[in-house]
Amino acid sequence: MNKAQTFMKECLFTKNLEDPEKPINENRLQDTLLLLPTDGGLTSRLQKQRKKSKLNLNSLQNISQLENENEQLKKENYQRVNKNSKIALREFINSCKKSTQKCLKLAHENKITDRKNLSSYLEKDHPAIYEALPQYDGFVPMYKELWLNYIKELLSISNSIKTLNGSSALLKLSMADYNGALLRVTKSKNKSLRGIQGIVIWDSQKFFILIVKGHLIDEIKCIPKKGTVFQFEIPLSDTDDSALRYSILGDRFKYRSVDRAGRKFKSRRCDDMLYYIQNQ
Amino acid sequence: MCKLKRYQRQRLRAKRIRMLVDLNVPWPQNSYADKVTPQAINNLTKTLTTLHTLGYTHIAINFTVNHSEKFPNDAKMLNPIDIKTRFGELMAQTGLKLYSRITLIIDDPSKGQSLSKISQAFDIVAALPISEKGLTLSTTNLDIDLLTFQYGSRLPTFLKHKSICSCVNRGVKLEIVYGYALRDVQARRQFVSNVRSVIRSSRFRGIVIGSGAMSPLECRNILGVTSLIKNLGLPSDKCSKAMGDLASLVLLNGRLRNKSHKQTIVAGGGDEDDNDVVNDVQGIDDTRTIKVVKRTMDPEQLGHAAKRRKP
Numbered sequence: 001m002n003k004a005q006t007f008m009k010e011c012l013f014t015k016n017l018e019d020p021e022k023p024i025n026e027n028r029l030q031d032t033l034l035l036l037p038t039d040g041g042l043t044s045r046l047q048k049q050r051k052k053s054k055l056n057l058n059s060l061q062n063i064s065q066l067e068n069e070n071e072q073l074k075k076e077n078y079q080r081v082n083k084n085s086k087i088a089l090r091e092f093i094n095s096c097k098k099s100t101q102k103c104l105k106l107a108h109e110n111k112i113t114d115r116k117n118l119s120s121y122l123e124k125d126h127p128a129i130y131e132a133l134p135q136y137d138g139f140v141p142m143y144k145e146l147w148l149n150y151i152k153e154l155l156s157i158s159n160s161i162k163t164l165n166g167s168s169a170l171l172k173l174s175m176a177d178y179n180g181a182l183l184r185v186t187k188s189k190n191k192s193l194r195g196i197q198g199i200v201i202w203d204s205q206k207f208f209i210l211i212v213k214g215h216l217i218d219e220i221k222c223i224p225k226k227g228t229v230f231q232f233e234i235p236l237s238d239t240d241d242s243a244l245r246y247s248i249l250g251d252r253f254k255y256r257s258v259d260r261a262g263r264k265f266k267s268r269r270c271d272d273m274l275y276y277i278q279n280q
Numbered sequence: 281m282c283k284l285k286r287y288q289r290q291r292l293r294a295k296r297i298r299m300l301v302d303l304n305v306p307w308p309q310n311s312y313a314d315k316v317t318p319q320a321i322n323n324l325t326k327t328l329t330t331l332h333t334l335g336y337t338h339i340a341i342n343f344t345v346n347h348s349e350k351f352p353n354d355a356k357m358l359n360p361i362d363i364k365t366r367f368g369e370l371m372a373q374t375g376l377k378l379y380s381r382i383t384l385i386i387d388d389p390s391k392g393q394s395l396s397k398i399s400q401a402f403d404i405v406a407a408l409p410i411s412e413k414g415l416t417l418s419t420t421n422l423d424i425d426l427l428t429f430q431y432g433s434r435l436p437t438f439l440k441h442k443s444i445c446s447c448v449n450r451g452v453k454l455e456i457v458y459g460y461a462l463r464d465v466q467a468r469r470q471f472v473s474n475v476r477s478v479i480r481s482s483r484f485r486g487i488v489i490g491s492g493a494m495s496p497l498e499c500r501n502i503l504g505v506t507s508l509i510k511n512l513g514l515p516s517d518k519c520s521k522a523m524g525d526l527a528s529l530v531l532l533n534g535r536l537r538n539k540s541h542k543q544t545i546v547a548g549g550g551d552e553d554d555n556d557v558v559n560d561v562q563g564i565d566d567t568r569t570i571k572v573v574k575r576t577m578d579p580e581q582l583g584h585a586a587k588r589r590k591p
Binding site: 140143144164166167169170171173174182184186187194195196197198199210212213214215218219229231232233235236241242243244245246247248249252253265266267268269270271273274276277278 | 299449450451525528529531532533536537540541542543544545546547548549556559570571572573574575576577579580581582583584585
């Protein structure tokens with residue numbers, strides 16, 4: 001002990017502290033963490049409410065305006081509309097599938113092997129089925145005019161790709177919208193899916209719903225994302241033949257496009273993707 | 281004649297389906313300061329051709345460095361292997377696929393630097409812990425593909441089921457290097473006990489076998505390796521998986537880190553033969569991660585592959 005410490009103890013600590021021997025209370029130095037009961041976030045909630053309920057001149061003036069705006073934005077029975085749209089989509093898909101089946105059967109019975117003949121035959125004899133058939137040509141402009149322009153604008157491709165940054169392009173593509181894209185299944189656990197190509201009409205959580213151009217009639221196919229790899233191409237210019245090619249790993253893409261936009265993806269162990277590298 | 285042809289065809293088909301992977305062929309450099317002699321390169325090329333004749337299709341060249349060493353700042357200098365210029369001819373001739381791998385010797389984790397920059401220059405990143413701290417770090421939160429040990433000397437600590445299995449569950453594979461068993465008696469003794477403890481602690485899961493061959497004489501084919509490792513307690517089906525499926529998963533994991541955004545969208549790919557991230561070594565632009573191809577997809581095409589091919 002040097003002198004300074006004794007001086008501190010005798011002259012300073014005795015005046016201020018209860019126990020001059022131990023200037024720091026040992027209970028304070030407990031190394032375990034104490035768990036105390038909380039009020040379940042009640043105080044913070046109350047504080048927020050109090051802030052909101054405070055009145056001032058600005059808020060009073062704006063209230064009437066805000067109410068008006070809100071009423072304009074608000075859609076009536078939003079939930080019901082949303083639910084109905086789901087049902088409508090499902091019905092559309094089912095009716096398309098049914099009508100294509102019927103149509104193929106008719107074609108087989110009447111031995112029609114030509115697209116033109118079949119459509120004229122259907123138009124004449126079975127107009128109900130003909131109208132329910134999905135038309136691929138109707139969706140082509142969705143790809144050509146909407147999606148291609150959108151994706152080019154997103155990646156800011158204009159004729160040359162010298163300025164394109166690969167990694168940021170991948171990031172943007174992972175958040176992009178694929179409704180209207182032209183996809184092709186390249187690898188799949190289910191071999192019969194391989195090679196199918198079509199335009200996406202809806203990008204649901206676990207499926208890509210494609211419209212596929214067929215030899216006789218067009219079909220709608222729901223292709224599961226699980227266990228499938230899709231490929232798409234972004235043509236660089238109209239005159240040139242070159243294109244950028246990317247593929248989507250369906251196993252890591254199982255989110256709705258709305259959820260995907262703000263999502264932070266994480267790498268996981270890829271034992272489930274062995275099918276991707278095995279040449280079947 | 282007909283029989284011979286059929287046999288050849290069968291062999292070809294078998295070859296196409298099978299991926300035989302060797303993840304560990306040492307690069308003749310132990311730090312960035314070392315120089316590479318043409319003789320060493322020649323020796324390495326000989327080893328690679330030997331491995332090719334033994335049936336290997338995918339080989340990773342392994343560059344081992346100390347983690348605490350100073351890494352060059354320039355991103356282009358990070359990878360000294362330079363596969364395209366040195367082995368491009370060999371790859372074209374034999375159809376081998378070569379990858380670059382870095383193994384970081386981890387002693388004191390506080391001294392090392394972040395892996396993100398290093399891992400961009402290499403296809404596979406492995407860790408080689410030589411202390412207990414290094415082992416805990418590399419099993420818990422390092423972003424690596426492979427965990428390997430120095431099989432010629434004692435393991436840093438006793439390996440516990442819990443840490444090793446959690447590491448395997450995370451997707452990191454354990455590597456056994458059989459080259460140590462072929463050198464001297466002392467190393468072989470250590471090799472046997474180390475491999476047994478690795479197999480025991482991993483409960484046969486996630487084990488990958490690499491050669492570590494310094495010279496062509498140390499290469500073995502799949503049967504030789506299987507008989508060796510089977511003797512040490514790994515079931516023989518796991519042995520063949522360790523050189524095929526699981527090793528190719530390591531390649532996939534490593535390639536996806538650089539060539540994709542968090543395993544969602546990958547540059548390249550395609551429905552022609554040999555066109556996924558792992559097999560497509562040449563096509564993807566390494567510095568910019570894009571792939572430019574001739575256009576194959578058109579909205580006017582038919583939707584089914586078989587019908588599309590008909591004229």
